Amino acid sequence: MAGAVLVHGLYHRAEHFALVAAGLRAAGVHVVVPELHRGSLGADTAAVQAAVDELDEPPVVLGHSYGGSVVTGLQGAAHLVYVAAFVPDAGESAAGTGGATPRLRNAIVSAPDDSTFIRRDLAADVFYADCPEDRAAWAVDLLRVQAPGCGRGVPERQSWKHTPSTYVVCAQDRAIEPELQRVLARRCTSVREWPTGHSPFVVRPELVVELTLELLRGGATTYRSDGGHSTPHRP
Template sequence: MTAVVLVPGLYHRSEHFAVVAERLRTTGTEVVVPELHRGSLLADTAAAQAAIDALQEPPVVLGHSYGGSVITGVRGAGHLVYLAAFVPDVGESAAGLGGASPQLHEAISPGPDGSTSLHPDRAAAILYGDCPEPLAAWAVALLRTQAPGCGRGVPERHSWKRTPSTYVVCAQDRAIDPGLQRKMASRCTEVREWQTGHSPFVGQPDLVVELLQELLATTTSRGRGEGVTTAR
């Protein structure tokens, strides 16, 4: 297995994963970061599915935050990674599981068309509070507006029930309560806990790269010896 799909959370762009993607590519890993924010969970899941389907073999698929709802609905992953992410079961949505923290709710600014954006000063502390100020400012400047309703979307399928999965709890997270993360993590095959904020792909990309490389190696070994479990 030599491919990775990185699925951003709400308000985030593919560029937020630029350092992780570049470091993986230098080792020969194919990396795809689909652009989401297509107006609904169904549309975002279709974008992630198209990225998976375009690859020659089952990839490791990472979903961050809301991206967990997205990767829950895909088929054909070799391994799922939930990074401070939602893990919905049947009939559940990210919002229904607990959604954003009170701090993140306070940072949300509604737009006249129903879309939302994040107040820059508050977003820096909540999403990138463990990052140096210039790095946090760079990440905040990339944030985009978000169409309404995505967090209330319910996945049509539940890939974590069939596909090996790793949950990463971000113990200093201010956007999704770490206690909620630990509860959702119990649905996954294995759990890691990092002493990071909500967005380690910005503040500590080496952690993300090392985890993905480890999973690529172990999933390849398992695939050669026993066959890779997928949800196709």
């Protein structure tokens, strides 16, 4: 079985994927979770590309939120998974989509050096509203300051145009508008929709594990977790 590379979003850390990584490793999957925050989209993409290149076989690569911009610029993935993520086309950036909800914009605070952070008193409501209180508190404690400019970066290539991809719409998302997600999902090979908030890897890690294992076994399905059916899309 090939490996999996998990790519976090802005303000997040590799540790936010701990529950998913543990579930995949228990199933015998080699999991790599690169730490981003390298200062630019290009630097973040290079760090993830290095992780992909070190694997023996092309992996399933999952990008969450801003992580979608990162994985869009990669080469050598077997399958791309976009979870409530940006799927930029040529010349597009994550910030340029205008997809942040008012809740998220209200929670972002700018520091004098142009870095930003999420207000602690609002973070759980934006990112982890559907999580149990203790797990949401754990996830909030992991959030970090974000350097300026990453969300405005434009990927050098659009790997979803030639690599199989699955988009996961998070229907209760309070950070990225679900309607925008549904529009971006049309660029992917297949789509599913989960009844979760922005961070299913925290509240429902088993969904992420099951999807990743399915793709690693070669079964890119188009079924939603609620038993419904979604239509495959081709860019």
